Amino acid sequence: MNEYIRVDMVNSGQVDKYLNDGWEIIETAKRSYPDGETTVEYHIGLPARVMVENLLSVIKDYESLGLKEKLFEGIAEGFGETASDYEIGMGHTTSSNTARYMEEYERIVNNKIVKVFRKYTQEELKERGEYSF
Structure with missing residues (x-):
């Protein structure tokens, strides 16, 4: 099981951006409304390893300067x-x-x-x- 530094909920219009940034889907939740509309919410987490990679990248930028x-x-x-x-x-x-x-x-x-x-x-x-x- 991954350790997550951050956890959030996003809708289907936002999930691809987060996935491209290294976040992972932990769980999905389907919501139905009285008017018949159904939406999916994504529970996403940013793995610790992704955060460490991002921080090391920033530090390398500092070093290069x-x-x-x-x-x-x-x-x-x-x-x-x-x-x-x-x-x-x-x-x-x-x-x-x-x-x-x-x-x-x-x-x-x-x-x-x-x-x-x-x-x-x-x-x-x-x-x-x-x-x-």
């Missing part, structure tokens, strides 16, 4: 940190709130397991024989 970086900057600022101090790949192991948030974001939104590190300073890079440009 560079807003993921803005989000990380705001999150880091809220923790009293600086987002640009962190990167995926190499650096100091850290369990800072910003790094944990960035890792969780990637796991949830992009289905990636990443490790976020505190960047090496310029002095540390020189000691290691590596240079940043």
